[in-house]
Amino acid sequence: MPEIEDVLSDLAAEMAARPDRGEVATYIPQLGKVDPRKFGIAVATVDGRIITAGDAEEPFSIQSVSKVFTLTLALGKVGDALWKRVGREPSGNSFNSIVQLEHERGIPRNPFINAGAIVVSDVLLAGHQPREAIGEILRFVQFLTDDDSVYIDQGVAASERETGFRNFALANYMRSFGNLHHPAELTLGVYFHHCAIAMSCRQLALAGRFLACGGRNPATGHSVISSERARRINALMLTCGHYDGSGDFAFHVGIPGKSGVGGGILGIIPGVASVAVWSPGLNANGNSHLGSVAMEKLARAMNWSIFSP
Amino acid sequence: MPEIEDVLSDLAAEMAARPDRGEVATYIPQLGKVDPRKFGIAVATVDGRIITAGDAEEPFSIQSVSKVFTLTLALGKVGDALWKRVGREPSGNSFNSIVQLEHERGIPRNPFINAGAIVVSDVLLAGHQPREAIGEILRFVQFLTDDDSVYIDQGVAASERETGFRNFALANYMRSFGNLHHPAELTLGVYFHHCAIAMSCRQLALAGRFLACGGRNPATGHSVISSERARRINALMLTCGHYDGSGDFAFHVGIPGKSGVGGGILGIIPGVASVAVWSPGLNANGNSHLGSVAMEKLARAMNWSIFSP
Amino acid sequence: MPEIEDVLSDLAAEMAARPDRGEVATYIPQLGKVDPRKFGIAVATVDGRIITAGDAEEPFSIQSVSKVFTLTLALGKVGDALWKRVGREPSGNSFNSIVQLEHERGIPRNPFINAGAIVVSDVLLAGHQPREAIGEILRFVQFLTDDDSVYIDQGVAASERETGFRNFALANYMRSFGNLHHPAELTLGVYFHHCAIAMSCRQLALAGRFLACGGRNPATGHSVISSERARRINALMLTCGHYDGSGDFAFHVGIPGKSGVGGGILGIIPGVASVAVWSPGLNANGNSHLGSVAMEKLARAMNWSIFSP
Amino acid sequence: MPEIEDVLSDLAAEMAARPDRGEVATYIPQLGKVDPRKFGIAVATVDGRIITAGDAEEPFSIQSVSKVFTLTLALGKVGDALWKRVGREPSGNSFNSIVQLEHERGIPRNPFINAGAIVVSDVLLAGHQPREAIGEILRFVQFLTDDDSVYIDQGVAASERETGFRNFALANYMRSFGNLHHPAELTLGVYFHHCAIAMSCRQLALAGRFLACGGRNPATGHSVISSERARRINALMLTCGHYDGSGDFAFHVGIPGKSGVGGGILGIIPGVASVAVWSPGLNANGNSHLGSVAMEKLARAMNWSIFSP
Incomplete structure (x- = not known):
């Protein structure tokens, strides 16, 4: 298994260079002003590590x-x-x-x-x-x-x-x-x-980590919600988290996720980590284009699909 | 973690006793003739074990x-x-x-x-x-x-x-x-x-096991399909395997599954096992009523949901 | 051909006696307060006569x-x-x-x-x-x-x-x-x-009469709209004037009409007359039940269907 | 009022010269072979006259x-x-x-x-x-x-x-x-x-004439159907006879009609005449393009709209 650090920095470099960036949402003017060249990614593991790459500290509209x-x-x-x-x-x-x-x-x-x-x-x-x-x-x-x-x-x-x-x-x-x-x-x-909440990838990965930890916040040890509820929210993210592209995200990426038209995606790998990725350009289904691509590559590299052995 | 054998035999006993059995499909006469009191379950683990309970050897229409x-x-x-x-x-x-x-x-x-x-x-x-x-x-x-x-x-x-x-x-x-x-x-x-293929729970669990094993048949060691394809088929089963009750099955059970109006359900726990359950009565979405209940109880008892740590 | 006066007074008597009165609209409280026993009808002919029967002078919500x-x-x-x-x-x-x-x-x-x-x-x-x-x-x-x-x-x-x-x-x-x-x-x-405009049957029949007169107001001789526009509005009333019951109204009554949930219907017989009828109870399509019945009987008695020779 | 003969021959000449002819239906090969330059029209009056112009004697698929x-x-x-x-x-x-x-x-x-x-x-x-x-x-x-x-x-x-x-x-x-x-x-x-019945405009106008005559065949005096049924069929033609272009045909032409993808239209003017027109090219709603145009011009010239005084 490769190191997360290496995978993220490779991904950030590769995504920064890609010409296909999708279309930034323009239905509200503020979103349309965001630089489509941005790309950030952060992973918060259940054992307390935070690994980031790219524009992972910059707040964006999580929508x-x-x-x-x-x-x-x-x-x-x-x-x-x-x-x-x-x-x-x-x-x-x-x-x-x-x-x-x-x-x-x-x-x-x-x-x-x-x-x-x-x-x-x-x-x-x-x-x-x-x-x-x-x-x-x-x-x-x-x-x-x-x-x-x-x-x-x-x-x-x-x-x-x-x-x-x-x-x-x-x-x-x-x-x-x-x-x-x-x-x-x-x-x-x-x-x-x-x-209209604004967060960085680092913040978003941290905020979602309780869903990877059976409902507990590993930083404090306190339970946010029951493990059953965490499991069910993850299921909803998998089946419904990407609008009419949910099936495709499950097919290609295979982890519970929720996207926003600001270009952010939060992904949950139960028992392992939470991931936040951000790239403002969207695909035809209204989900971050490069964010989806990066999630698929990350899940493959780390064998994080919940549908794999 | 309890033993699978104990969980299955408890489940078979509990399901045999339940009065709520759903409605047997009658849209074709042959299906309508099946005895609604039937209940079978079989688990085929990736390490080659087969555990069964109830009417697990009786062929039914897998539809x-x-x-x-x-x-x-x-x-x-x-x-x-x-x-x-x-x-x-x-x-x-x-x-x-x-x-x-x-x-x-x-x-x-x-x-x-x-x-x-x-x-x-x-x-x-x-x-x-x-x-x-x-x-x-x-x-x-x-x-x-x-x-x-x-x-x-x-x-x-x-x-x-x-x-x-x-x-x-x-x-x-x-x-x-x-x-x-x-x-x-x-x-x-x-x-x-x-x-119209007819199989028993034992047979069905065995037939689906390659999906729990990254595409390989553990009995022979031969690869049926690539691990990527197995992962993707599992994803499709999770998002689409229970018609308009797929979201609910993911929410309550949390494992990839495919149902049939004959009352059978095949479930896949990647890296762990495949499960086949059969109970002829259906719920409002056309999926086996007690089969869904049993799958939920089994997944909970064994912590088999793919959405749990 | 019978006299309009006789037809209207017979209709008003018959409608007053019928037990089937439909359901008064209750989605806004004011409409629900109206007495379901009301029935009024008025005919304004192109040659300037006004004939009324029943509660034809009482204002209702024309909706x-x-x-x-x-x-x-x-x-x-x-x-x-x-x-x-x-x-x-x-x-x-x-x-x-x-x-x-x-x-x-x-x-x-x-x-x-x-x-x-x-x-x-x-x-x-x-x-x-x-x-x-x-x-x-x-x-x-x-x-x-x-x-x-x-x-x-x-x-x-x-x-x-x-x-x-x-x-x-x-x-x-x-x-x-x-x-x-x-x-x-x-x-x-x-x-x-x-x-929320309130009018009596008499007023409503007068207000719609220009559509029966090729767009002219026969009282003054002035043209309200062109004859082509009047013809086209009549066509729209025929095809679309009764919501999803328009086809049925054309089939049974055969005159351009527009209904309201207050129980009023305005009908146009080109070259002959305009008719306003009012009975507060509605049928399943949201059109006046007895109003529709009365219109059908009137059209048949006077041979006013535009689909008849 | 102009003479029908003059109106029809003017229409036939005008339609023959128009460059906009719609698209001939090609979903079955036989229809696609028809010459788009064809145009025929026939009027059968309730008093027994038949007036034709253009290709009114040539059989086409009435569909x-x-x-x-x-x-x-x-x-x-x-x-x-x-x-x-x-x-x-x-x-x-x-x-x-x-x-x-x-x-x-x-x-x-x-x-x-x-x-x-x-x-x-x-x-x-x-x-x-x-x-x-x-x-x-x-x-x-x-x-x-x-x-x-x-x-x-x-x-x-x-x-x-x-x-x-x-x-x-x-x-x-x-x-x-x-x-x-x-x-x-x-x-x-x-x-x-x-x-797949094939008829000429002359034949089609004759076949439909009973609907203009209160259900009677004026040639023989025999009743084909009751006048009430004739009236109701006319109403259905008006509201439903041109698929999703029925409202538009009522708006522009104002007579009950039924179209076919072979390019034919049968129109009924109650008490006056039946009309058959044929031009193979269709408009976006699947109705004869020049047939609709000709019907509108004819209805206007003869004041035949049922929505006019």
């Missing part, structure tokens, strides 16, 4: 990767009652499809498509002002990372609000079925802000 | 579980060219949906839904008469099992042909898009026959 | 019938450019379906489903404040009716705004495709108010 | 126009019971869509889309051999036309059978829901043959 953390929080808050409002099946549709909602009467297919994550935000909002709920999410991510410098990019959040018409459509649509308990403006306030 | 074997054969025949004709994404729809085919112009979402498996049959038919293709599939399964007593139940095959109107619809529909290269009658002849 | 008038206004404002933003085909779906919008990228199928009428409101809002646009619509309907007592029921409008989540979903969804040019709140302000 | 005649026959055979197996609503989808059938469990939306017409063929097949049912349909059309030279083009019928995979899909799909009572091969044998 939908944050849904892993809000799902974890919401399960802690309401437990399995969450599954009355959100399904656990891959969507078979693009990430912001509204068709499925009509056929299934306002119940999103899973917590990682936009509609499902909006319901999760709605759960976190219960009994709070939006500002409080946003604060709770941010503090939870800071706690997981053990780093208070994780922050919310207010410009990104404001920009999402101004242009997020489809999310307003999804939220109002679910509300028409009774599956949103707060006004769309409030719930989406929570949603837009947690999507 | 869609056979799609794992035809996919393996077709990949051996045409390699990745297969993926031009079949996708690799969960369907987000029931197993025989035709809607998706209209939206995606005749390309089935994955090789485990009916439409995808029909395309796989069409690939295996190329250059052959149906009888030859059927013979090749049967011999391959006998080879994997190392047991010539595996057979095709001609009554089941004939019954499927007489009532399989929806499969004729799917086949003709794909043909209208050019994604079926032979007359529907011929391709479906292959398809109906491989679905 | 979607108002879409005929806003469409007329919008065509006057932007002409055939409207058809770049709205289609002219029956929807084949229920009146508030969002599925079609996803498949056709934000272009509603016709101006009489909710999404299409919201686009029409958006056209009328251009260059105006919502209050001005609402005022213009109301004055246009008063002008057509030649009656300043036509009014907007502010309670109904407010109630629609509070519960109209699906319309907010539709509006935001179209905005995500660029087919809404104003914030959803503003456009829907216009939409909710014109749906 | 889906035949569905008007099979519907008439099937209603005569089973009456309103037909509507348990076929709907009466516009489809909101392209003519051979299978999606709608899945959502509505095997009940086609109307008798003029392919699936609906196949059910109508299935009704006509009951109690007969396919050859007898085909003979009955042909004799009915010959009777309406009062012309034994109307024939079935066997080459077209055979070609449709060889390439009609999507129709086989539709038929088998409906059979899976129990809405086809005979094997697909037999029912489609009837369907493919009646679509």
Whole structure:
């Protein structure tokens, strides 16, 4: 088995040189300004090591990767009652499809498509002002990372609000079925802000490490969630974490992962490590192009696929 | 860790006693005649042991579980060219949906839904008469099992042909898009026959073991397929192996699996073992009810989920 | 041919006595309060006569019938450019379906489903404040009716705004495709108010009469719209005026019509008369149950179907 | 009002000269061989006159126009019971869509889309051999036309059978829901043959004239169907006769019509005349391009829209 350090530095060099970089998301102006030449990667092992390469210290907008953390929080808050409002099946549709909602009467297919994550935000909002709920999410991510410098990019959040018409459509649509308990403006306030969390690869790998450790934080030894819940969140990441490219990611990479349109991907290798990779250009499914490529090469080099002996 | 023998015999006793047994499939008369009280389970470990409990020696109709074997054969025949004709994404729809085919112009979402498996049959038919293709599939399964007593139940095959109107619809529909290269009658002849393969739990666990062993047959040491291909087939089983209940199976059980309406499920624990379970009653998604329950309990008892440390 | 007076009074008596009255819409509280025993009917002939029976002088919420008038206004404002933003085909779906919008990228199928009428409101809002646009619509309907007592029921409008989540979903969804040019709140302000126009059957029959007269107002002799435009609006009413029950209305009644969930229907017999009928209880397609029955009986008695010699 | 003779000869001259002729259907080879420069038109008035222009005596494949005649026959055979197996609503989808059938469990939306017409063929097949049912349909059309030279083009019928995979899909799909009572091969044998009926414009106008005459054949004075049934068939032609271009045809032309991919259109002006037009090139909706244009010009010149005073 090669050393992780060597694999990461080779990967970073190779990715920096590749001409095919995908397309940076432009649906909100702030994301479109990011330099497509960026590439960072970080691995946090279950035995406490952190290995990084490339632009691994530079914060980026984690966007939908944050849904892993809000799902974890919401399960802690309401437990399995969450599954009355959100399904656990891959969507078979693009990430912001509204068709499925009509056929299934306002119940999103899973917590990682936009509609499902909006319901999760709605759960976190219960009994709070939006500002409080946003604060709770941010503090939870800071706690997981053990780093208070994780922050919310207010410009990104404001920009999402101004242009997020489809999310307003999804939220109002679910509300028409009774599956949103707060006004769309409030719930989406929570949603837009947690999507605007900015983290570096190093921070993101640390934040996700509890999922590789059966729910425990190896730095402190404290349990964040039960091992059963960690296992189930990993399963959801594998089947639903990359929108309509989830099957392809499982096929090629073979590790549970969650992507964001900011170009970040968080991957979990149970019992081994968590990985965060960042490259802003996206592929046709809206997932980081070089991030996916790097994950596949890393999993192959380290034999990290959960589908291998 | 408990002994497998103890876990299996406890499971068989518990499952035999449960009153909730699901509904036996009746869409073809032969399947409807099976005794719903049957329950069998078999584990074939990578180090060569076979452990069984319950009705593990009784042949049943493996139905869609056979799609794992035809996919393996077709990949051996045409390699990745297969993926031009079949996708690799969960369907987000029931197993025989035709809607998706209209939206995606005749390309089935994955090789485990009916439409995808029909395309796989069409690939295996190329250059052959149906009888030859059927013979090749049967011999391959006998080879994997190392047991010539595996057979095709001609009554089941004939019954499927007489009532399989929806499969004729799917086949003709794909043909209208050019994604079926032979007359529907011929391709479906292959398809109906491989679905009618009858095997016991013991045989099925043995037949699937190569997927737990990186593609090798541990009995002979010979490689059936490459380790990369085995890993990828496992990934497809995880994301697509249980129709529209695939997400739920991953969530609760956490091992790659493929179910059939005959009540069988084949599960793969990479590097550890293959498992076959059989209980004829089905749940709402068309997967074996007690088979799914038993798989979940087994995976938990043995810590076999691929999403656990 | 019988006398209209006799037919109407017989109809009103028969309808008053029928036990099957459909279900009064309850999705906004104000509509649910209406007495289901109400039945009114009015005919305005092209030669200037008005014949009424039953509760023909009592104002009711015309709801979607108002879409005929806003469409007329919008065509006057932007002409055939409207058809770049709205289609002219029956929807084949229920009146508030969002599925079609996803498949056709934000272009509603016709101006009489909710999404299409919201686009029409958006056209009328251009260059105006919502209050001005609402005022213009109301004055246009008063002008057509030649009656300043036509009014907007502010309670109904407010109630629609509070519960109209699906319309907010539709509006935001179209905005995500660029087919809404104003914030959803503003456009829907216009939409909710014109749906809240209250009129009696007498007033409604008078307001629609120009469509039976080749676009002219026979009271004044002035042309409201060209005869070609009147003919085309009639065609749209025939093919799209009753949501997913349009085909059935054409089959049974055979005259262009537009229904509203308040229980009103406006019918046009070109060259002969306009008819307004009102009965609050709805059938399964959301159209007035007894209103449809009465229209069918009236058309048969007077041989008014446009499909008859 | 101008003379019909003058309008038709002007139209024929204008259409012969136009460069925009649409695209001739090529999905079956025989249709693709037709000369796109052909244009014929014929009017049969209720008072017994026949006026023609252009290639009005040349037989062409009437294709889906035949569905008007099979519907008439099937209603005569089973009456309103037909509507348990076929709907009466516009489809909101392209003519051979299978999606709608899945959502509505095997009940086609109307008798003029392919699936609906196949059910109508299935009704006509009951109690007969396919050859007898085909003979009955042909004799009915010959009777309406009062012309034994109307024939079935066997080459077209055979070609449709060889390439009609999507129709086989539709038929088998409906059979899976129990809405086809005979094997697909037999029912489609009837369907493919009646679509292959060849007629000239003169013959087609004569055959359809009973629908303009309240169900009577003015030549003989005998009633073919009741006036109510004639009125209802006209309504279905208006709302559903041009696939997903029905709304547009109503909007622009304003007369009940039925088109076929052979380039023919039959139009009915109740109480006035029937019209048959033929030009082989099709528009994007699969309807005759110049046929539609000519119908619009004719309706305008003669003030024949049913939506005009």
